Amino acid sequence: MEDQTRENLNDVLRQFLDVAQAEAAAEDILAGERILDACPAPPPSLEAIARINGEIAATLARRHRIALVLRRSLAAAAVIAFALIGLLQRSPTADNNIFQASILPAAIWDSIDVAADDLDLARFTAEVRQIETQLQALEAGEDEAAGSGAVEELERELIQIETEFRKG
Amino acid sequence: MPTASFPDSCNKFFVTTVFRLVKTQQMDSSVELARIIAGCKSGDADCFARIVDLYAGRCYGYFYRLTGDRDLSDELLSELFIRLVQKIGSYKGGAFESWLFRIALNIFHDHLRGKQRRKKLVDARRTELELEPTEAPRSDASDEQLDKLQVQLNRLDADTRELIMLRYYSQLSFKKIAEMRREPIGTALSKLHRGLKKLRELMEG
Numbered sequence: 001m002e003d004q005t006r007e008n009l010n011d012v013l014r015q016f017l018d019v020a021q022a023e024a025a026a027e028d029i030l031a032g033e034r035i036l037d038a039c040p041a042p043p044p045s046l047e048a049i050a051r052i053n054g055e056i057a058a059t060l061a062r063r064h065r066i067a068l069v070l071r072r073s074l075a076a077a078a079v080i081a082f083a084l085i086g087l088l089q090r091s092p093t094a095d096n097n098i099f100q101a102s103i104l105p106a107a108i109w110d111s112i113d114v115a116a117d118d119l120d121l122a123r124f125t126a127e128v129r130q131i132e133t134q135l136q137a138l139e140a141g142e143d144e145a146a147g148s149g150a151v152e153e154l155e156r157e158l159i160q161i162e163t164e165f166r167k168g
Numbered sequence: 169m170p171t172a173s174f175p176d177s178c179n180k181f182f183v184t185t186v187f188r189l190v191k192t193q194q195m196d197s198s199v200e201l202a203r204i205i206a207g208c209k210s211g212d213a214d215c216f217a218r219i220v221d222l223y224a225g226r227c228y229g230y231f232y233r234l235t236g237d238r239d240l241s242d243e244l245l246s247e248l249f250i251r252l253v254q255k256i257g258s259y260k261g262g263a264f265e266s267w268l269f270r271i272a273l274n275i276f277h278d279h280l281r282g283k284q285r286r287k288k289l290v291d292a293r294r295t296e297l298e299l300e301p302t303e304a305p306r307s308d309a310s311d312e313q314l315d316k317l318q319v320q321l322n323r324l325d326a327d328t329r330e331l332i333m334l335r336y337y338s339q340l341s342f343k344k345i346a347e348m349r350r351e352p353i354g355t356a357l358s359k360l361h362r363g364l365k366k367l368r369e370l371m372e373g
Contacts, residue, residue, distance in 0.1 A: 025361045032364025039317035041229035048242045056216045
């Protein structure tokens with residue numbers, strides 16, 4: 001068989017054997033390979049080659065079809081995604097209104113004047129503002145005499161207000 | 169007795185010219201191979217057909233000498249090229265023969281594992297039925313008109329036979345072969361040397 005990519009056999013053998021041993025080993029190897037050269041294996045039949053080429057063509061066609069379907073699916077998905085984004089941008093509040101209406105009465109949500117709409121809510125708002133003012137005073141050190149007891153009192157008030165508000 | 173000799177300069181010129189010619193030819197063929205592989209990567213069926221033309225003979229010989237069975241070698245060859253189509257994208261350059269024969273080696277090992285599984289199944293079934301084998305187990309090559317080399321190759325151990333065939337048909341260096349088989353180069357060399365020496369003795373005996 002034609003030797004195209006092999007290294008020099010003697011050089012490789014000399015890495016492991018002395019000169020005489022390397023030469024003998026190289027001769028054994030070459031003699032063995034001459035026997036293989038003298039008894040070539042049969043070639044593949046033309047039918048086998050034709051069948052292999054047919055299978056390759058079929059595999060390539062299948063891969064091409066799959067790639068095409070994937071590309072089309074991706075293109076369709078992109079179009080649908082753009083269409084959805086467009087629809088959402090055209091009616092930006094529709095979904096939000098439905099969601100928020102389930103939490104707050106629509107009248108309160110739509111009204112600008114919260115205090116006028118709900119007395120409890122107005123009281124709650126006033127108390128929160130009062131507590132906010134007290135907290136600011138504490139932060140500024142204006143109410144140091146009250147000490148930590150004032151903070152605790154404020155916390156209790158907050159909890160009470162929140163409980164009352166939840167109870168309605 | 170006087171001998172005809174060329175001046176040293178003529179010899180040097182001749183050697184250099186031949187070397188350049190061989191080198192140019194090798195470069196041309198490697199450039200051509202690179203072009204064909206690029207075509208394969210882009211899914212060109214003609215380029216795959218060229219690869220089949222270039223390597224089918226060697227790969228078939230490799231499978232045939234390992235199995236001794238023409239039909240099975242056809243199947244393994246077909247499997248090899250289908251796997252080549254599937255994996256060509258993962259070929260990142262380097263010796264194409266090395267890459268191709270690594271796939272061939274894996275396919276042959278897969279075949280051996282499958283054969284081992286089938287044998288276990290058959291043995292289990294036979295034990296179940298408590299049947300004695302009525303005839304001697306047939307080798308893969310029983311239907312083939314075996315040549316003398318094939319008979320003697322079958323007398324070598326499977327690993328040595330595989331190594332000899334890999335070296336002969338892939339034409340790869342010992343370094344590459346040792347890498348492929350994940351064994352030291354000295355081990356591969358020593359096994360090959362002993363195997364070929366034994367094969368020669370068997371053939372001459």
